[in-house]
Amino acid sequence: MDRLSICVAALVAGLLVTPILAADRPAAIDPYASLQLLQQRMQAGTLDSRQLTRQFIRRIHQLDQSGPTLRAVLEINPDAMKLAGALDAARSGHPPRSPLFGIPVLLKDNIDTGDRMLTSAGSLAMVAAPATRDAGLVERLRKAGAVILGKTNLSEWANFRSSHASSGWSGRGGQTRNPYVLDRNPCGSSAGSAVAVAAGLASVAIGTETDGSIICPASMNGIVGIKPTLGLVSRSGIVPISHNQDTAGPMARSVADAAALLTVIAGSDPRDPATAQADRHATDYTRFLDPHGLRGKRIGVVRQLAGADPHADHVLDQAIATMKAQGAIIVDPVTIPHLDQLGPLETTVLMSDFKHDINAYLATRTGLKVHTLADLIAFNDAHADTEMHWFGQDLFKQAEAAAPLTDPAYTAALAKAKQLAGPLGIDAALNAQHLDALLAPSVGPAFMTDPVDGDHVAGGASQPAAVAGYPSITVPAGWAHGLPVGIVLFGAKWSEPTLISIAFGFEQHTHAWRAPEFLDTVDGKPVLAGPAR
Secondary structure (H helix, E strand, O other): OOHHHHHHHHHHHOOOOOOHHHHHHOOOOOOOOOOOHHHHHHHHHHOOOOHHHHHHHHHHHHHHOOOOOOEEEEEEEEOHHHHHHHHHHOOOOOOOOOOOOOOEEEEEOEEEOOOOOOOOOHHHHHOOOOOOOOOHHHHHHHHHOOEEEEEEOOOOOHHHHOOOOOOOOOEEEEEEEEOOEEEOOOOOOOOHHHHHHOOOOEEEEEEEOOOOOOOOHHHOOOOOOEEEOOOEEEEEOOOOOOHHHHHHHHOOOHHHHHHHHHHHHHHHEEEHHHHHHHHHHOHHHHOOOOOOOOOEEEEEHHHHHHHOOOHHHHHHEEEEEEEEHHHOEOOOOOOOHHHHHHHHHHHHHHHHHHHHHHHHOOOOOOOOOOOOOOOOHHHHOOOOHHOOOOOOOOHHHHHHHHOOOOOOHHHHHHHHHHHHHHHHHHHHHHHHHHOOOOEOOOOOOEOOOOOOOOOOOOOOOHHHHHOOOOOOEEEEEEOOOEEEEEEEOOOOOHHHHHHHHHHHHHHOOOOOOOOOOOOOOOOOOOOOOOOOO
């Protein structure tokens, strides 16, 4: 066995296996309970953070490492129980300092933690040593009293290695499975975070998005995902694709829980210059949880982003009917100018950004044998049996050959992309009809996982907001053959309060979320004999 295999085996043996004594097991806790309910129980003394953390760890063993074998969690924090105990002691006699106090949170495995856990972006090239410092958002989570429970699987390198990859697959974690129908794909790249929340392995999780990596997995796994305005949440200590589009964001089973998580992680960070204005806009987003949030809102339907999947279109039309019934003013259709010009521009920008940004990130890591994108390409070639998995690395190679950030073609593409997506795109559509938000299907229902040819995504509405750096939120809206389907709302820069208000108002009148049954295939049978509680 080579050193890499020994390292991986040690991780499996040492980090994923956390013994739980039968005597320590608390009374059953609803794994799908809201943050508010969990806080009420902890304040009343009928639950503590250690019990809650212990149950989530046990549930990860039950559903993620066995049973349905979801492969959503790469590793459990070996210090999670110790952290929970310290928070229980700090709670005694004092009100919680945030809605996340004592709450276990999972992090996508491209987010640095300065502890014993690894940050690998799913790649075996990155497992030699952990990061030395918490990412900016992790510092905020710890300050708020959250328990960092573990790291979640992802599409390796956030889906920026191969154009033929299967979303949710990484060399380190294997293929993540959709908890609703196990042979279906969870979408990516924040696959593990979405699946973990949907399956009740944690109350909330953090994902990241460059274009669609929060919105798509949240929709296909039936949960809420918020992609914030670029610069609202720090990206320091996050394995990058593009400083022009990357952002981290909340993934939760409800708009309320997502809003509470966003409240904690939003704000300025001197380590990320893009967040210079964040403190001026960050707020308590739970203030906008208005059950009548649809009333009087002007919402434009972007039919350009529909039409790829009939099931998604049907759910969209049902959502529109609900919104109208609750007092929203629907403008249908609304056109976003220049939408068809964004693709080539985005590709040019991302290729150059990735080479620059990943090299800069790797320079912050110690104890690794890879220091550049060229090193990563060489590592994958040398470890093709464990890393390539039929997928190759054509995107890596294109990025390695891309022009530098000083190249005139790059700077022109970046300026044009931002202008066409933002002021001349989303802003123009909003202003023309005096709209509060834009609406589209998030994506079609989950496609079957295909390890040979990769993903078969039907549609997707993430690109305009992703390229512009504007916020978007996906909310469960309906079902197709037992698979969840979401709608996405997006709007102007810093419009998170408006989007959250609309999304919450919609959620309160649809209640579309339901727990997964872990079916083996569509119209198949559950792999568990009874409910996973």
